[in-house]
Amino acid sequence: AQSVTQPDIHITVSEGASLELRCNYSYGATPYLFWYVQSPGQGLQLLLKYFSGDTLVQGIKGFEAEFKRSQSSFNLRKPSVHWSDAAEYFCAVGAKNDYKLSFGAGTTVTVRA
Amino acid sequence: GAVVSQHPSWVICKSGTSVKIECRSLDFQATTMFWYRQFPKQSLMLMATSNEGSKATYEQGVEKDKFLINHASLTLSTLTVTSAHPEDSSFYICSANSGAFQYFGPGTRLTVT
Numbered sequence: 001a002q003s004v005t006q007p008d009i010h011i012t013v014s015e016g017a018s019l020e021l022r023c024n025y026s027y028g029a030t031p032y033l034f035w036y037v038q039s040p041g042q043g044l045q046l047l048l049k050y051f052s053g054d055t056l057v058q059g060i061k062g063f064e065a066e067f068k069r070s071q072s073s074f075n076l077r078k079p080s081v082h083w084s085d086a087a088e089y090f091c092a093v094g095a096k097n098d099y100k101l102s103f104g105a106g107t108t109v110t111v112r113a
Numbered sequence: 114g115a116v117v118s119q120h121p122s123w124v125i126c127k128s129g130t131s132v133k134i135e136c137r138s139l140d141f142q143a144t145t146m147f148w149y150r151q152f153p154k155q156s157l158m159l160m161a162t163s164n165e166g167s168k169a170t171y172e173q174g175v176e177k178d179k180f181l182i183n184h185a186s187l188t189l190s191t192l193t194v195t196s197a198h199p200e201d202s203s204f205y206i207c208s209a210n211s212g213a214f215q216y217f218g219p220g221t222r223l224t225v226t
Binding site: 032036044046051094098099100101104105106 | 117119145147155156157159162204206208210213214215216217218219220222
């Protein structure tokens with residue numbers, strides 16, 4: 001069975017500072033990996049995904065993530081955070097055969113001025 | 114592109130009544146849609162996979178008779194919460210598959226009084 005762990009429940013970062021959100025997954029084969037962002041009371045927006053190929057993937061809003069098979073990780077990064085990045089971030093792993101997603105518990109990002 | 118809508122966005126109902134939530138893919142066809150439930154400050158839990166023209170596949174622990182899913186066309190899936198009770202109050206989110214991607218709706222907030 002696939003599973004995702006997001007070790008950080010809540011992260012506070014200053015505007016303009018860098019951000020890194022951790023994600024570890026458990027899956028028997030090469031997974032599909034995703035990062036989603038959710039603003040309060042809203043649905044999920046896809047930030048980026050990894051299927052295969054280049055292990056450093058670029059996403060929207062200046063985010064990037066790196067797939068590290070040896071560490072079973074897919075950490076999300078942003079070099080300079082904006083106040084609008086305050087939201088809930090979910091890492092998800094999917095199966096290639098049925099596209100069902102398993103989500104991590106989420107990380108709440110607070111941006112201070 | 115790849116927009117998913119949900120209706121209603123917010124609904125209050127009395128205990129014992131039934132509520133129907135619609136999920137529509139607006140600009141693409143989706144043979145598979147997923148229904149998730151999200152409690153406050155928690156992650157998304159997959160409830161069921163909805164396949165066009167066939168019966169939905171429910172996750173373990175989800176009551177089939179309580180959460181009725183119908184996927185009547187390639188652009189519409191409905192979730193009916195039957196005989197709703199206060200413990201059914203939650204945020205319900207659907208997603209629709211386009212290729213290997215899931216596109217999420219904005220969610221429906223259900224409050225049962």
